[in-house]
Amino acid sequence: MSNWIKVVPLSEIPKLGARVVRHNGRDIAVFRNDGDGVFAMNDKCPHKGGPLSQGIVSGDSVTCPMHGMNIRLADGRAVAPDEGCVGTYPVKVEAGVVYLQL
Amino acid sequence: MQKMKLVMVGNGMAGVRTLEEVLKLAPELYDITVFGAEPHANYNRILLSPVLAGEQTIKDIMLNDVDWYRENGIALHLNKKVVRIDRKARVVYAEDGSSAEYDRLILATGSTPFILPVPGNDLQGVIGFRDIHDVDAMVAASKKYKHAVVIGGGLLGLEAANGLKLRGMDVTVVHLSDWLLERQLDQTAARLLQKNLEDKGLKFLLKKQTAAILPVPALSPNSPPQGERDDVPTLRVGGVRFTDGSEIPADLVVMAVGIRPNTALAESAGIHCNRGIVVNDTMQTYDPRIYAIGECVSHRGIAYGLVAPLFEMAKVCANHLAQMGIGRYTGSVTSTKLKVTGIDLFSAGNFSGGDKTEDILLSDPVGGVYKKLVIQDNKLVGACLYGDTVDGAWYFQLLREGRDISDIRDHLMFGQSHVGDVGHQGHSKAAAMTDEMEVCGCNGVCKGTIVKAIKEKGLFTLEDVKKHTKAASSCGSCTGLVEQILASTLGGDYSPAPAAKSLCGCTDRTHEEVRAAIREHKLLSIPDAMNFMEWRTPNGCASCRPALNYYLLSTWPHEAKDDPQSRFINERAHANIQKDGTYSVVPRMWGGTTNSGELRRIADVADKYQVPMIRVTGGQRIDLFGIKKEDLPKIWAELDMPSGHAYAKALRTVKTCIGSDFCRFGTQDSTQMGIDLEKAFYKMWAPHKVKLAVSGCPRNCAEAAIKDVGVIGVDSGWEIYVGGNGGIKTEVAEFLVKVKTAEEVLEYSGAFLQIYREEARYLDRTVHWIQRVGMDYVKKRVLGDDEGRKAAYQRLMYAIQAEKDPWRERAREGVAKYEFETLAV
Numbered sequence: 001m002s003n004w005i006k007v008v009p010l011s012e013i014p015k016l017g018a019r020v021v022r023h024n025g026r027d028i029a030v031f032r033n034d035g036d037g038v039f040a041m042n043d044k045c046p047h048k049g050g051p052l053s054q055g056i057v058s059g060d061s062v063t064c065p066m067h068g069m070n071i072r073l074a075d076g077r078a079v080a081p082d083e084g085c086v087g088t089y090p091v092k093v094e095a096g097v098v099y100l101q102l
Numbered sequence: 103m104q105k106m107k108l109v110m111v112g113n114g115m116a117g118v119r120t121l122e123e124v125l126k127l128a129p130e131l132y133d134i135t136v137f138g139a140e141p142h143a144n145y146n147r148i149l150l151s152p153v154l155a156g157e158q159t160i161k162d163i164m165l166n167d168v169d170w171y172r173e174n175g176i177a178l179h180l181n182k183k184v185v186r187i188d189r190k191a192r193v194v195y196a197e198d199g200s201s202a203e204y205d206r207l208i209l210a211t212g213s214t215p216f217i218l219p220v221p222g223n224d225l226q227g228v229i230g231f232r233d234i235h236d237v238d239a240m241v242a243a244s245k246k247y248k249h250a251v252v253i254g255g256g257l258l259g260l261e262a263a264n265g266l267k268l269r270g271m272d273v274t275v276v277h278l279s280d281w282l283l284e285r286q287l288d289q290t291a292a293r294l295l296q297k298n299l300e301d302k303g304l305k306f307l308l309k310k311q312t313a314a315i316l317p318v319p320a321l322s323p324n325s326p327p328q329g330e331r332d333d334v335p336t337l338r339v340g341g342v343r344f345t346d347g348s349e350i351p352a353d354l355v356v357m358a359v360g361i362r363p364n365t366a367l368a369e370s371a372g373i374h375c376n377r378g379i380v381v382n383d384t385m386q387t388y389d390p391r392i393y394a395i396g397e398c399v400s401h402r403g404i405a406y407g408l409v410a411p412l413f414e415m416a417k418v419c420a421n422h423l424a425q426m427g428i429g430r431y432t433g434s435v436t437s438t439k440l441k442v443t444g445i446d447l448f449s450a451g452n453f454s455g456g457d458k459t460e461d462i463l464l465s466d467p468v469g470g471v472y473k474k475l476v477i478q479d480n481k482l483v484g485a486c487l488y489g490d491t492v493d494g495a496w497y498f499q500l501l502r503e504g505r506d507i508s509d510i511r512d513h514l515m516f517g518q519s520h521v522g523d524v525g526h527q528g529h530s531k532a533a534a535m536t537d538e539m540e541v542c543g544c545n546g547v548c549k550g551t552i553v554k555a556i557k558e559k560g561l562f563t564l565e566d567v568k569k570h571t572k573a574a575s576s577c578g579s580c581t582g583l584v585e586q587i588l589a590s591t592l593g594g595d596y597s598p599a600p601a602a603k604s605l606c607g608c609t610d611r612t613h614e615e616v617r618a619a620i621r622e623h624k625l626l627s628i629p630d631a632m633n634f635m636e637w638r639t640p641n642g643c644a645s646c647r648p649a650l651n652y653y654l655l656s657t658w659p660h661e662a663k664d665d666p667q668s669r670f671i672n673e674r675a676h677a678n679i680q681k682d683g684t685y686s687v688v689p690r691m692w693g694g695t696t697n698s699g700e701l702r703r704i705a706d707v708a709d710k711y712q713v714p715m716i717r718v719t720g721g722q723r724i725d726l727f728g729i730k731k732e733d734l735p736k737i738w739a740e741l742d743m744p745s746g747h748a749y750a751k752a753l754r755t756v757k758t759c760i761g762s763d764f765c766r767f768g769t770q771d772s773t774q775m776g777i778d779l780e781k782a783f784y785k786m787w788a789p790h791k792v793k794l795a796v797s798g799c800p801r802n803c804a805e806a807a808i809k810d811v812g813v814i815g816v817d818s819g820w821e822i823y824v825g826g827n828g829g830i831k832t833e834v835a836e837f838l839v840k841v842k843t844a845e846e847v848l849e850y851s852g853a854f855l856q857i858y859r860e861e862a863r864y865l866d867r868t869v870h871w872i873q874r875v876g877m878d879y880v881k882k883r884v885l886g887d888d889e890g891r892k893a894a895y896q897r898l899m900y901a902i903q904a905e906k907d908p909w910r911e912r913a914r915e916g917v918a919k920y921e922f923e924t925l926a927v
C-alpha cells in the first residue's frame with residue numbers, strides 16, 4: 001500500500017512557509033518548519049474555512065490568516081484555548097523530495 | 103535526565119499562579135510538590151467576600167481543584183503546615199513529620215490578619231477574615247447571634263460588614279481614623295460611601311480606639327449553652343470597650359485592621375526578612391535556591407496586598423524558574439475597588455495630591471457622584487472615583503503609562519467616551535446587557551460566552567479573555583465593554599493589562615526596548631534579533647515576527663533583509679485576501695487621477711479574467727475583487743500599473759480634491775500636490791497603514807481632517823495637520839504647521855512620517871503614537887529643529903530608495919514565484 005505521491009523538491013517550500021497541492025479539486029497545505037520538517041493537512045481552517053497555507057508558521061504551529069486561530073502542524077489540532085482540528089496526511093522527505101500519501 | 107525538584111510552601115493565589123506559568127513555559131523541567139496549610143485546593147480568596155454576602159458559593163470560587171494537581175503530576179499535601187526548612191540538606195518538614203527534598207523552593211505563605219494586642223483578643227468569636235474557615239465561622243455565628251462588630255473600616259472590614267449585614271446581623275464598624283478607607287479615598291468620597299452604607303443599615307463608630315474585648319458576663323442571656331463551654335476552655339466574646347470608656351455589645355468580633363506578611367517559617371530558616379521576605383527583582387530570597395512570592399514578600403521595601411502585582415511577580419518568578427532568566431519585576435502601581443454590590447468606588451495612585459499637583463474635581467453629593475483627578479507635570483498621577491467608576495480602568499491605564507494628557511485635559515474628567523460606540527456607555531451598560539447580547543461584533547461573541555469563560559476558566563485579564571473567547575481581539579472597539587464585563591464579573595479582582603507591555607508572549611521586552619536593541623546592536627535579521635534578545639520561542643509567533651521584520655527594515659534600510667515569511671499573507675502576496683481565499687487588486691492611481699489607457703487595461707483584465715466585481719473604493723481608486731491567487735502576477739503584468747499597496751502597512755492613498763485648476767474656490771493646486779506627495783512617499787513601509795489627503799481650500803472636500811497627514815491649501819500657502827483617523831474611532835487631525843511652498847509640504851510631512859516610522863510601535867496609527875508621546879514632542883522634533891527635520895526627511899528618502907515596485911518584481915522579474923503557483927498532483 002505504498003501510494004506515496006511525489007510532490008515538490010523540499011527546496012521549493014520556503015522555511016516557515018507552505019505550498020498548496022491541489023488534488024481532485026481539494027487543496028492540501030504542505031508546510032515546512034524552520035528545519036526540514038514537513039507537514040500536510042487540508043487547507044481549511046476548522047473555524048471558518050480559512051486557507052491555512054496562507055498563514056504565518058512559527059514553532060510547531062500555523063496561525064490562520066483569517067481570524068488568527070493557531071493549528072498545530074503535527075496533528076492538525078487547534079492550540080488551546082481554541083478547539084477544532086483539521087485532517088492531516090502522511091508526508092515524508094526522501095533525497096530532498098517531498099512525498100505525500102493520499 | 104532526572105527532573106529537578108520544585109517544592110512550594112503555601113497553596114494560595116500567588117503560588118499556584120506561579121506553578122501555572124511554570125507549567126506553561128517548561129512543563130517537563132520539574133517534579134513539583136505543594137504543601138498547603140488549609141484543607142482546600144486552590145481557591146479565589148478575593149471572592150470570599152461575595153461568598154460571605156451569599157452571592158456565591160465555595161464551589162463557585164475554586165480555581166484549581168485536586169484533579170488539576172493530579173493531571174499536572176503535582177504531589178499535593180493539603181492540611182499540612184510546613185514548620186522547618188533545612189537549607190543545608192534542602193529538605194522541608196511539615197508539622198506531621200512528612201518531608202520533601204528540593205532543588206528549588208518557593209515560599210508563598212501569604213499573610214495573616216493582624217490581631218490587635220488588646221486584652222480579650224483570644225476569646226472565642228474573635229476572628230480575622232482571611233480564609234474559608236473564617237467565612238464558615240462568620241456564617242455559623244450569623245445564624246446564632248445578633249451583634250457583630252467589625253474593627254477596621256478598610257476594604258476588607260467593609261466587605262465583612264456588608265456580608266454579615268446581609269446574613270441578618272446587626273453590624274457596627276469601628277474605625278480609628280476620621281473617615282473610612284482613608285488609604286483609598288479622600289474625605290469627601292468617604293462621606294458619600296459612609297452615607298450609602300448607612301442606608302444599607304450598617305452602623306459606624308469613627309475615631310474610636312479599641313481598648314479591650316470583653317467576655318460574656320457569666321450567665322447573661324447571651325452566654326452559650328453550658329455544654330459548649332465545657333469543651334472550650336475560653337469564654338465567648340460579649341462586648342467591646344473603647345479607650346473613651348464606652349462599650350457596645352458584640353457576639354462576634356472581626357478584626358480587619360491589616361495584614362502581616364507570614365514570614366515565620368522563612369525567619370526560622372534564617373532567611374532575611376524585613377516586614378516581608380526580602381526578594382530581588384527575580385523574586386529570589388537571600389538564598390538563591392529559594393524564591394518567595396505573594397503577600398509574604400517585601401520587594402524594594404513594599405509588601406503588596408492585592409492580586410494584580412502578585413500575578414506580575416508570579417510571571418517573573420516562573421520565567422526565572424523555567425530558566426529563561428530574562429523577566430524582572432520592578433514593582434507595581436495598584437488600584438482598588440470595593441466589592442460591595444451596588445457601590446462603585448475606584449481609586450489609584452496619589453489621589454490626595456500635594457503642593458506640586460493640581461486637582462480636577464467633579465462633585466455631585468446629591469446625585470452620589472464624586473470624581474477627583476490629580477495631575478502633576480501634565481500627567482495623571484492619581485484618581486479617586488465614587489458613584490461612577492466606568493472610566494476607572496482608563497484612568498488607571500493613563501496613570502501607569504504616564505501619558506501626557508495636555509491634549510485631552512479639557513475633557514479628561516468626562517471619561518473615555520471615545521473608546522468606540524459600544525465601548526463606553528457605562529458600567530450599567532455591561533451590567534444591563536443580557537447574556538444573548540452581542541459584545542464583539544467582529545467575532546460574534548455574546549456577553550454570556552464571556553461571562554462563562556471568565557467564571558469557568560478562571561480568567562483575570564483582558565488578554566486572557568481575548569485568547570479564550572476572541573472578543574476584542576479584532577478591531578478592538580469593544581475593549582472597553584469587555585473590560586467592564588470583566589470588572590463586573592470579577593468584582594475587585596480585576597487587573598488591566600500591565601503598563602510596560604511586552605511585545606508579545608515570546609519576550610518580556612517592550613516595543614521600545616526591542617527597537618533600541620536593534621538600533622544599538624545593529625541587528626539585521628530576525629534570527630539574530632531573537633537570539634540576541636533571548637526570545638522564548640524558537641521562531642516567535644504571528645504577532646512578533648511581523649513587528650520585528652518592520653523594526654529591522656525601518657531601522658536598517660538597504661541592510662536588513664526582508665523576511666516574507668514573517669509578513670501577513672497580504673504583504674506576502676501583495677494583495678488583500680478575501681473571505682473565500684481569493685484576492686483583490688487595487689492599482690495605484692496617483693492622487694486619484696487616471697486616464698483612458700489605464701481604464702482600458704483595467705477593463706480588458708476584468709474581461710479576460712472574469713473579475714466578478716469592480717468597485718470604486720473609498721480611497722479614490724478602483725478595486726478588482728475575487729481574483730485567483732495564481733492569476734495575480736499575470737493581471738499585474740497586463741495592468742502595467744504600480745501597486746496601490748491597499749494590502750500593506752505602508753502608504754495607502756493620497757486623496758485629493760480638484761483644486762485651483764478647475765474649482766471656483768480653489769486656492770492651490772491640490773491635485774498636483776497630492777500626486778507629488780504620493781510619488782514621493784510611494785513604497786514607504788510604516789508601523790501601520792498611512793493615508794494622506796490634500797484639499798485645495800478650507801471647504802476640505804478631500805477630508806484632510808481625518809488623515810494621518812492632511813494638507814489644506816489656503817491663499818498664502820498650505821496648512822499641515824497630523825494624526826487624523828477616519829476608521830474605528832474617528833480622530834480629527836491636529837494642526838502642525840503652516841508652510842508656503844510645495845517643497846516645504848513634502849519636507850515637513852516627510853519628516854513627520856519618518857519620525858513616526860522610527861519611533862511608533864508596530865500597529866500604531868499616527869494618532870496612537872501622538873497620543874503616547876504628545877503633540878508637543880512632535881512639534882519639537884518637526885518644527886523646533888530645522889537640521890533634525892531635514893535629516894529625517896533625508897532618511898525617509900533613503901529608505902524608500904531601497905524599495906522596488908512589488909508587482910513589477912513579481913510580474914516581470916519572477917520574484918517569489920512559489921508564492922503564487924499551486925502544485926497539481
Ligand code: SRM
Nearest residue numbers: 678686717718719720721722723748827828829830831867
Ligand atoms: C476597499 C475599501 C472599501 C471600499 O470598497 O471602499 C476598504 C477595504 C478594506 N478595509 Fe478599509 N477600505 C477602504 C477604505 C477605508 C477608509 C477610507 C479612506 O481611506 O479614505 C477607512 C477610514 C480611514 C482611515 O483608515 O483612517 C478605512 C478603514 C479601515 C480600517 C480601520 C483603520 C483604523 O485605524 O481605524 C481597517 C482595519 C485595519 O486596518 O486594521 C480597514 C480594513 C480594510 C480591509 C483591508 C479589511 C481586511 O483586512 O481585509 C478591507 C480590504 C478589502 C479588500 O479586500 O480589498 N479599513 N478603510 C477601501 C479601500 C481604499 C483604497 O483605495 O485603498
Ligand SMILES: Cc1cc2nc3c(=O)[nH]c(=O)nc-3n(C[C@H](O)[C@H](O)[C@H](O)COP(=O)(O)OP(=O)(O)OC[C@H]3O[C@@H](n4cnc5c(N)ncnc54)[C@H](O)[C@@H]3O)c2cc1C
Nearest residue numbers: 112114115116139147183184211212396397407408409594
Ligand atoms: C476577603 C478578602 C477579599 C479580598 N479582596 C481582594 C480584592 O478585591 N482584590 C485584590 O486584589 N485582592 C483582594 N484580597 C487579597 C488577595 O486575596 C491576596 O492578595 C492574595 O490571596 C494573596 O495571595 P498569596 O498567594 O500571597 O497568599 P494566600 O492566598 O493567602 O496563600 C497563602 C497560603 O499559604 C498557606 N500557608 C501559609 N504558611 C504555610 C506553611 N508554613 N505551610 C503550608 N502552607 C502555608 C496559607 O494557609 C494560605 O493558604 C482579598 C483578600 C481577602 C481575604
Ligand code: SF4
Nearest residue numbers: 544577719720829830
Ligand atoms: S470593507 Fe471595511 S468596513 Fe467594509 S466590511 Fe470590510 S473592513 Fe468592514
Ligand code: FES
Nearest residue numbers: 045047048050064
Ligand atoms: S477561518 Fe481560521 S481563524 Fe477563522
